Amino acid sequence: MPEAYIIDAVRTPRGVGKPGKGALSHLHPQHLAATVLAALRDRNGIDTATIDDIIWSTSSQRGPQAGDLGRMAALDAGFDIRASGMTLDRFCGGGITAVNLAAAQVMSGMEDALIAGGTEMMSLTSAMAAEDMAAGRPPMMMGSGNKHLQALHPQSHQGVCGDAIATMEGISRADLDALGLESQKRAAAAIDEGRFGRSVVPVLNEDGSVALDREEYPRPETTAEGLAGLKPAFQMIADMPIDADGTTFRALINRRYPELKIEHFHHAGNSSGVVDGAAALLLTSKAYAEKHGLKPRGRIVAMANMGDCPTLMLNAPVPAARKVLEKAGLTVDDIDLWEINEAFAVVAEKFIRHLRLDRDKVNVNGGSIALGHPIGATGAILIGTVLDELERRDLKRGLVTMCAAGGMAPAVIIERI
Numbered sequence: 001m002p003e004a005y006i007i008d009a010v011r012t013p014r015g016v017g018k019p020g021k022g023a024l025s026h027l028h029p030q031h032l033a034a035t036v037l038a039a040l041r042d043r044n045g046i047d048t049a050t051i052d053d054i055i056w057s058t059s060s061q062r063g064p065q066a067g068d069l070g071r072m073a074a075l076d077a078g079f080d081i082r083a084s085g086m087t088l089d090r091f092c093g094g095g096i097t098a099v100n101l102a103a104a105q106v107m108s109g110m111e112d113a114l115i116a117g118g119t120e121m122m123s124l125t126s127a128m129a130a131e132d133m134a135a136g137r138p139p140m141m142m143g144s145g146n147k148h149l150q151a152l153h154p155q156s157h158q159g160v161c162g163d164a165i166a167t168m169e170g171i172s173r174a175d176l177d178a179l180g181l182e183s184q185k186r187a188a189a190a191i192d193e194g195r196f197g198r199s200v201v202p203v204l205n206e207d208g209s210v211a212l213d214r215e216e217y218p219r220p221e222t223t224a225e226g227l228a229g230l231k232p233a234f235q236m237i238a239d240m241p242i243d244a245d246g247t248t249f250r251a252l253i254n255r256r257y258p259e260l261k262i263e264h265f266h267h268a269g270n271s272s273g274v275v276d277g278a279a280a281l282l283l284t285s286k287a288y289a290e291k292h293g294l295k296p297r298g299r300i301v302a303m304a305n306m307g308d309c310p311t312l313m314l315n316a317p318v319p320a321a322r323k324v325l326e327k328a329g330l331t332v333d334d335i336d337l338w339e340i341n342e343a344f345a346v347v348a349e350k351f352i353r354h355l356r357l358d359r360d361k362v363n364v365n366g367g368s369i370a371l372g373h374p375i376g377a378t379g380a381i382l383i384g385t386v387l388d389e390l391e392r393r394d395l396k397r398g399l400v401t402m403c404a405a406g407g408m409a410p411a412v413i414i415e416r417i
Contacts, residue, residue, distance in 0.1 A: 011277065040281075056073070092343060092378065095377050156249040166266070307406075382400045
């Protein structure tokens with residue numbers, strides 16, 4: 001089987017995802033995507049007429065993020081019109097899935113050069129959510145409006161799901177706060193040491209001035225005492241009526257787990273940050289790389305997808321990791337670095353406990369609690385992050401996975417070349 005090489009990986013800094021407040025919030029999402037596409041082209045001297053396809057991930061495909069962002073961003077970046085593009089949605093897992101699908105095209109022998117990545121401007125989705133609330137529309141939830149689906153598979157708010165899992169697993173608020181604090185410390189160290197320097201490209205305004213060239217979200221001043229003083233964020237949301245029948249997010253979970261008395265542990269300091277951002281990777285066949293004088297940085301070893309309980313939503317990363325390890329013929333001990341998205345602290349904490357991982361190998365440069373989670377882009381960001389760190393530490397393999405709404409998780413193992 002042909003190998004899928006990773007030639008390069010780039011991303012934007014992540015801007016605070018608040019309308020009118022974040023450094024990127026005034027820009028069009030196509031502009032963010034075009035920024036990373038252009039960076040890949042320019043850094044690697046690519047003739048974009050030779051790019052077979054662009055596979056892009058955007059979760060909230062509404063408003064400016066609708067209309068096949070992959071294709072439109074490529075045109076915005078000045079790519080040759082022969083470089084086609086598509087856009088997909090696997091909720092939070094879309095960034096990994098975009099890369100996996102691109103790799104599969106190369107490994108099947110059907111294509112030779114693809115770009116995969118994603119964009120999410122959560123400043124836009126935050127604004128749309130506020131408009132929905134003002135208009136009396138209930139908060140978006142998976143299966144919203146489909147009573148048959150909600151009867152089969154009740155699906156709640158993800159933050160309430162995080163609290164439910166922590167309750168079921170017996171993971172304490174102190175444990176979750178400790179993971180959130182460590183995320184901030186590691187991200188601060190990574191930024192201070194310039195560990196993201198190879199991948200991060202500045203975002204420019206239309207007039208050429210710099211919109212953002214550094215991470216905007218981290219809070220390196222975070223303390224354990226400060227985290228302990230934060231009120232749980234999802235207790236009120238859990239009891240919010242979401243339909244005419246007065247159904248609540250808590251009730252949806254209790255339909256499946258009637259004896260569960262959910263305790264509330266998650267808050268802004270141990271949950272992923274709301275940010276804007278984009279990321280992209282260039283993947284090619286060996287023949288394409290050799291023909292165009294490109295030096296591969298890594299290769300795709302194995303890919304997998306896994307579904308789990310939609311009601312709890314966040315539990316699929318552990319079985320996804322086990323599945324991709326089995327596909328690769330590897331064990332936990334064969335993985336040098338792990339990236340598990342910190343959607344909520346419980347996701348990473350459970351992942352570490354269930355797989356019995358060395359914490360010093362997991363999210364070594366911090367995660368989405370400190371750096372933010374631009375939903376459709378995060379998976380591509382994490383793959384680039386682990387590739388950079390494998391090179392920096394002279395290590396071999398990394399595994400990346402993340403939870404996604406609907407109770408899913410894609411996973412990928414990469415190997416440094």
